Amino acid sequence: MSEHKIVDACNTYCPGPLMELITYMRQAAVGDTIELLSTDSGTANDVPEWVNKIGHELISSEQVGDVWHLTVRKAK
Amino acid sequence: MRVLVVGGGTGGTIVANNLARRLAPEIRARKAKITMLSASDQHMYQPGLLYVAFGQMMPDELYRDQRSLLESNIDFHVDPVEKFELDKNSVTTQSGKTYEYDVIVIATGSRTMSNKIPGLEEAGDTFYTEAGAVKLFKKLREFEGGKIGIVVGVPHKCPIAPVEAAFSLHDYLKARGIRDKVEIKYHYPINRMHSIENVAIWAKPEFDRMGIEIETLFNVEEVDVENKVVKSMEGSEYAFDILISIPEHHGMETIESNNLGPDGWIPTDRNSLKMEGYDNVYVVGDTTNLPVSKTGSAAHFEAEVISENIASIIKIGAPVKEYDGKVYCFIEAGHDKATYAMFNYENPPDLKAANKSMHWFKMSYNKMYWASVRGLL
Numbered sequence: 001m002s003e004h005k006i007v008d009a010c011n012t013y014c015p016g017p018l019m020e021l022i023t024y025m026r027q028a029a030v031g032d033t034i035e036l037l038s039t040d041s042g043t044a045n046d047v048p049e050w051v052n053k054i055g056h057e058l059i060s061s062e063q064v065g066d067v068w069h070l071t072v073r074k075a076k
Numbered sequence: 077m078r079v080l081v082v083g084g085g086t087g088g089t090i091v092a093n094n095l096a097r098r099l100a101p102e103i104r105a106r107k108a109k110i111t112m113l114s115a116s117d118q119h120m121y122q123p124g125l126l127y128v129a130f131g132q133m134m135p136d137e138l139y140r141d142q143r144s145l146l147e148s149n150i151d152f153h154v155d156p157v158e159k160f161e162l163d164k165n166s167v168t169t170q171s172g173k174t175y176e177y178d179v180i181v182i183a184t185g186s187r188t189m190s191n192k193i194p195g196l197e198e199a200g201d202t203f204y205t206e207a208g209a210v211k212l213f214k215k216l217r218e219f220e221g222g223k224i225g226i227v228v229g230v231p232h233k234c235p236i237a238p239v240e241a242a243f244s245l246h247d248y249l250k251a252r253g254i255r256d257k258v259e260i261k262y263h264y265p266i267n268r269m270h271s272i273e274n275v276a277i278w279a280k281p282e283f284d285r286m287g288i289e290i291e292t293l294f295n296v297e298e299v300d301v302e303n304k305v306v307k308s309m310e311g312s313e314y315a316f317d318i319l320i321s322i323p324e325h326h327g328m329e330t331i332e333s334n335n336l337g338p339d340g341w342i343p344t345d346r347n348s349l350k351m352e353g354y355d356n357v358y359v360v361g362d363t364t365n366l367p368v369s370k371t372g373s374a375a376h377f378e379a380e381v382i383s384e385n386i387a388s389i390i391k392i393g394a395p396v397k398e399y400d401g402k403v404y405c406f407i408e409a410g411h412d413k414a415t416y417a418m419f420n421y422e423n424p425p426d427l428k429a430a431n432k433s434m435h436w437f438k439m440s441y442n443k444m445y446w447a448s449v450r451g452l453l
């Protein structure tokens with residue numbers, strides 16, 4: 001069974017949302033999805049760039065109020 | 077009230093000392109007791125390892141006897157915890173003893189996991205351990221020229237260390253008169269050269285000026301030990317003569333084996349610092365899963381919140397503080413200059429230009445640390 005995990009990286013500057021996502025992706029199994037919550041608008045560009053380069057899959061990216069929700073599936 | 081502190085590093089020591097002073101009357105009246113269990117009778121000032129790697133400090137300068145750092149009313153034992161039974165309010169130690177508590181503070185720190193990446197342990201040099209820092213120094217001392225790569229795993233303690241290592245390396249090679257014979261290439265896992273945007277904005281031009289090359293989006297996948305090549309998940313590679321590695325960290329093995337949190341990171345409430353699901357379990361320092369940097373500084377500010385709250389709960393029945401994510405980090409910038417980054421959950425760091433007085437402040441702090449863990453600063 002694949003798991004879906006929410007990682008709350010709102011209001012964090014160091015190590016920051018993308019580093020949090022990398023940490024949780026390393027713990028996840030192939031097929032799992034992680035939904036990253038971030039208040040840093042840069043995350044909306046940083047995450048897709050990292051996901052594409054590594055070869056994971058960006059499922060969705062949307063802003064709800066001040067919070068970005070980026071869902072990524074671990075592909076390898 | 078029995079308070080059990082597990083771990084005698086930065087966070088655990090500050091919690092225990094701070095609490096011992098606040099609860100002195102209760103301890104004297106035998107209404108409270110503070111016990112600390114640790115894995116070592118020595119306390120290491122870990123930031124000093126960076127200086128050891130460049131011949132600026134000797135390893136023996138980094139240690140103090142743990143007992144000598146503790147208030148005399150703390151019951152201290154070198155007897156690491158092996159089993160946590162949080163639902164029964166008890167732990168069992170290596171010696172087979174069982175300790176019961178009313179409140180527990182977990183402060184067991186983190187460890188490097190070079191062995192997770194094939195080849196990294198054999199081919200990489202890390203200054204995150206005493207033996208590693210000494211070995212790296214000896215290698216650099218004999219180095220006559222070639223290529224040095226710096227690679228970074230996620231997560232790791234002290235997020236500023238990769239940048240400081242690059243500056244110190246540049247300085248050291250310059251002082252040896254061989255900087256022009258060495259290529260330094262810094263590799264970083266995300267798409268800018270440091271996780272803190274303002275640090276990246278400040279450090280990038282400094283790297284350019286020093287001729288330190290940068291490759292971003294480089295997550296180490298494996299190291300070919302024989303051919304001395306490090307390969308990234310993103311598909312690029314770097315042939316090196318020396319590979320300085322800041323490896324991925326986990327929490328301690330005991331935390332993992334007791335299933336307190338994935339990879340040894342304990343789920344912790346970001347304001348109360350209680351372990352999720354438990355009212356009498358506090359977590360401090362590196363072993364939290366908090367989205368703040370794993371630093372002695374974060375451990376220090378968290379420890380103050382935890383000790384004030386445990387004391388006030390005992391005295392007036394209510395907590396008085398919340399952790400606001402505060403961290404203060406010195407940043408050694410080379411050329412005997414330094415700056416600092418201060419931030420919390422709400423405010424990003426605003427970096428000032430590096431100057432000599434901040435460097436000397438950091439050098440003094442290297443000594444003042446011992447007053448700080450005693451809870452005197």
Ligand SMILES: Cc1cc2nc3c(=O)[nH]c(=O)nc-3n(C[C@H](O)[C@H](O)[C@H](O)COP(=O)(O)OP(=O)(O)OC[C@H]3O[C@@H](n4cnc5c(N)ncnc54)[C@H](O)[C@@H]3O)c2cc1C
Binds near residue numbers: 113115121158204234
């Ligand atoms: C090279 C380097 C440079 C650094 N630079 C900086 C810096 O400039 N600024 C900064 O703020 N931070 C810096 N740090 C990070 C800082 O040292 C750590 O973040 C800090 O020590 C964390 O404190 P802690 O209490 O969580 O863990 P630690 O201080 O590591 O203490 C953990 C304690 O737990 C004990 N323990 C382990 N397992 C058990 C067990 N099973 N039972 C009982 N006890 C146990 C250990 O013996 C130890 O006493 C640096 C670290 C390194 C390695």
